Amino acid sequence: MSVAVETKRVTVPEIRARKNAKPVVCLTCYHAHTARLLDAHVDLMLVGDSLGNVMHGLETTIPVTLDMMIVAGKAVMRGSKHALVVVDMPFGTYEESPQIAFRNAVQVMKETGCQAVKMEGGSRIAETVHYLSERGIPVMSHIGLTPQMFNVFGGFKTQGRTEAEWPAIEADARAVAEAGAFAVVLEGMAEPLAAKITRQIAVPTVGIGASAECDGQILVMEDMLGLNPNPPKFVRQYANLGPMIEDAVKAYAHDVRERRFPGKENVYSMKKTG
Numbered sequence: 001m002s003v004a005v006e007t008k009r010v011t012v013p014e015i016r017a018r019k020n021a022k023p024v025v026c027l028t029c030y031h032a033h034t035a036r037l038l039d040a041h042v043d044l045m046l047v048g049d050s051l052g053n054v055m056h057g058l059e060t061t062i063p064v065t066l067d068m069m070i071v072a073g074k075a076v077m078r079g080s081k082h083a084l085v086v087v088d089m090p091f092g093t094y095e096e097s098p099q100i101a102f103r104n105a106v107q108v109m110k111e112t113g114c115q116a117v118k119m120e121g122g123s124r125i126a127e128t129v130h131y132l133s134e135r136g137i138p139v140m141s142h143i144g145l146t147p148q149m150f151n152v153f154g155g156f157k158t159q160g161r162t163e164a165e166w167p168a169i170e171a172d173a174r175a176v177a178e179a180g181a182f183a184v185v186l187e188g189m190a191e192p193l194a195a196k197i198t199r200q201i202a203v204p205t206v207g208i209g210a211s212a213e214c215d216g217q218i219l220v221m222e223d224m225l226g227l228n229p230n231p232p233k234f235v236r237q238y239a240n241l242g243p244m245i246e247d248a249v250k251a252y253a254h255d256v257r258e259r260r261f262p263g264k265e266n267v268y269s270m271k272k273t274g
């Protein structure tokens with residue numbers, strides 16, 4: 001029996017086929033209203049664990065839980081019909097073994113309806129990438145600056161600034177691409193290294209603070225909209241919504257204090273009786 005599907009989402013093979021082709025447009029998204037606004041304009045929405053910083057005011061993504069990701073994943077799926085939705089696997093839910101990663105990723109996919117998951121790490125999780133990909137869970141990899149390794153790196157440090165670091169990072173990219181990742185996020189990486197990796201691997205690279213030569217780009221939506229008072233240096237701001245929100249709230253507060261709100265248009269009329 002076939003069930004009619006109203007709209008067709010972008011698929012994992014379609015993203016995979018964008019290697020050396022039309023750049024893949026990606027943004028993070030954590031909630032339904034913004035998902036609806038982004039949907040027609042992006043190929044891929046990432047429910048990133050950066051929601052820990054953006055939505056919850058956390059310093060790092062380390063405290064983010066599977067439940068936090070699932071709540072946001074469901075909201076983004078409800079708000080969108082077109083873009084491919086990828087949900088991040090948070091710290092501690094996939095590193096221990098391929099089997100544990102599989103179980104947690106299955107929960108994410110069943111409960112949210114998303115089409116893929118993302119996991120940080122290169123060679124050290126290549127086996128897990130393979131295990132999941134072989135069992136119906138498409139994986140987007142994430143290498144370079146991996147925020148879940150904050151405590152190991154001692155901060156958020158750009159990767160590959162000396163050529164001596166390059167071979168290990170290139171090996172990471174090759175390992176996850178060969179293990180079956182359908183795309184690889186390159187974050188916070190020296191530009192020539194990101195460009196080199198993009199030429200070397202057979203799947204699309206998606207850059208964030210990396211290189212314009214990547215096969216696609218991703219930004220944290222709140223950073224590019226001007227909602228983050230301290231955005232990373234590489235972010236181009238496409239709007240400045242922070243002051244607009246403040247002005248709107250100021251105007252509302254003024255109206256309330258002056259008893260100008262609600263105006264007549266907002267008052268429910270009385271029901272006629274008798």
Ligand code: KIV
Nearest residue numbers: 028048049050185208
């Ligand atoms: O969590 C996130 O938003 C991410 C992107 C920065 C790639 O992983």
